[in-house]
Amino acid sequence: MSESTQPAGTAPVPAPSPEPPPSRTPPVQPPDAPASSRTEPFAAAPGLPDALAALLAAESVHAARWYPVLRALAEEWRTVGELVRASALSRRGVERLLDALGGELEHDGERVRIRPAAAGRYLGLPAEWAGDPARLSPERHAAELAELERLVAGAPPPLRRLDHVAATPETALRRALLLAGRYELAGAHLLCVGDHDLTSLAATLLHPGLSASVVDVDDRVLGYIESSAARLGLPVRCYYADLRHRLPQALAGGADLAFTDPPYTREGVELFVRRALGGLRDARQRPVLLAYGASEATPGLVQPVQETLARLGLVTEAIWPDFNRYDGAEAIGAASDLYLLRGTLRWRPAQGRRGAGPAECAPSRIYTHGPQSLEAPGGDGAAPAPSRSATREAVGDWLAEAAAARGGRRVPLVDWTAPPAARGGAAAVDLLDAAPGALPRALLTAGADTVYAFVPDDAHELRRRPAQRRLAALLDPWFTLRILRGTPTPRLAVVAAHRVPPDSPERALLARCAQAPFAPLGSALREALIAVEAEQGRTVSKREARLRVAAAAPWLSGHALADLPAHRLSRLPSVAEELLDGR
Missing domain, CATH: 1.10.10 (Arc Repressor Mutant, subunit A)
Structure with a gap:
C-alpha cells in the first residue's frame, strides 16, 4: 500500500x-x-x-x-x-x-x-x-551529488553473474535523503546487505551521526567502499560473506535499519531480506528498505515476491514506484520500486549456526545470470565427479557420489565454511557454483591439511598469471598452492592447497589465528601473540597484547578471519610482523 x-x-x-x-x-x-x-x-x-x-x-x-x-x-x-x-x-x-x-x-x-x-x-x-519521496529536495545537495557522481564513476564495473546493475548517483542521493527525512539517524547504524550501489557511502556522507556496515560477496566492492570511506572520513565497515551460508556473527542483531537491493528473483529477495532482518536489533520494530522491480508486462513475477514477504511476517508500509533508477536493466525499464518493510509479531528469526539463519533457508541458485542462476546446470554440466583416494571428505553436492564410492564422508559446503572440527587429513571441495571469493575462504576455514578445490577453469583467481600470484600471496601464510587448469576436464581446474608448517614466529601467530577462523580476530591475535611470545621465552600480559593489537590493526575490531575482505586479509602478514616487532 x-x-x-x-x-x-x-x-x-x-x-x-x-x-x-x-x-x-x-x-x-x-x-x-x-x-x-x-x-x-x-x-x-x-x-x-x-x-x-x-x-x-x-x-x-x-x-x-x-x-x-x-x-x-x-x-x-x-x-x-x-x-x-x-x-x-x-x-x-x-x-x-x-x-x-x-x-x-x-x-x-x-x-x-x-x-x-x-x-x-x-x-x-x-x-x-519528510516520510514521503515527494518531499525530497535533491537539488539542495549539489556538493553531495557531485561527490557521489565521482564515487559511482570510479566504482568497480558490474559483475553480470551477480546481477549487478549500477544505480545512478541521483538514486543513491535520494535513498540517503529519504532515510534522513524519515528516521532519526544520529547515533544509528545502517546495515547494507550487498552494496554495489554505494548506498552506505551516500547515507554516511549526508549524515555524520550515522554509521554503516556493508556485507557483500564482491571483494572489489568491499575494497572500494572502505578506501572511499577512509578518504572521506566516513564510518563504514565492510565484511565478506556468501549470504547463502550466513551473516557474519559481528553483524547479527546490531543494526537500527537495513537496506538491500538484491537479485530480482524470489529466492534472491527472500535470502537478502532474511539476512537484513537477522542484522537488525529488533526486526519487529526496525525497518528494512528493499529495492525490487519487474517490467510492467510481468506483474506475475511480483506476486510471488510479495507473497514471500508476507509469509516472512512482514508488513509493507509503503511502496514507492520507480524510486530507484539504473544505468542498465532496460528489461525492467531501468527502474525499480522501493519497498518499506517492517516486522510483525509473526516474524521469528531462524535459528542458524551463527545466529543468521540455517542453510535450509538459503537456496544456492538466487541469480538470473551465471553459475548461480536459477537456470544454470548442476555440477560442471559435463564431467563425472573425480575420485581421489587420499581424500576422506567431499565437500559439496557434485562430489557426494565420489565420496560414497570410496567410503568417505560428504559435507555440505555450508558446514565446511562453518566453525570446523579438528578434521586433519585431506578433503576435496566442490566450488563450481561458489560465489566470487569463495576459494580463499574455503581454504582458510578448512580443518584439513590438504585441500583439493575444484573450480571453473575461467575463475577470476585463475584467469591470468597476476591473478594466480595474488591468490598465492594471499594464502601464503597458511598454504602452498598448485594450480592445475583444464583438470580433470577442459572446463575445470583443481587448486591443490597444502598446509605449511609455521617456520617463523609470524607464521606461527597467523597459524594459530586460522585455528579459529570464526572467532573475533582481535581476541585470536591477542591469544596467539601471548602464546608465540611464550614459545620464544618472553612473557606478554593480556593488557600489553591488547594494546599491541590495537596499535597494529585499529580496523580489526568486530572482524573474524573468515569475514575479512581480501584487502584486509592481505595485510595480516604485515600486522603479524608489527606485533612481533613491538616487543
Missing part, C-alpha cells in the same frame, strides 16, 4: 496570554535536511524529561515521527486534534507524547504548549516529517 502525503497543519491558535514568544527562533530547515550538527540522537539531549527521553529511545529510528509535534508545541498553542491532523500520528500516540512531556507543558483549556522557558531545546527539530 502506498503511503499518502501527510495533511498540512491547521492555522495556529493565538495564545491568550501576553507572554512574549521564545527568544530563539532558528530558520526553518527543509524537511530532508540532514541534522549535520547532531551526532547523538535527540533522546540523549541534556535536560529532557526522563519519560520523554525513554519514549524517544524506545522508538529508536522511528523517533523522527515525533519531532514535528515537539517543535509545534514549542512554537505555539495546539490542541490534541490539531497535532493529530498535522502529524498523522494516532491520538493515543500524541497523548503518550504529552504525558511524557509532563511538567514541560502548560495548559489553557484544551490547548497545550511547551513552557517558553523550556521551548528552546525543541526549536531545532524539523518542522515537518
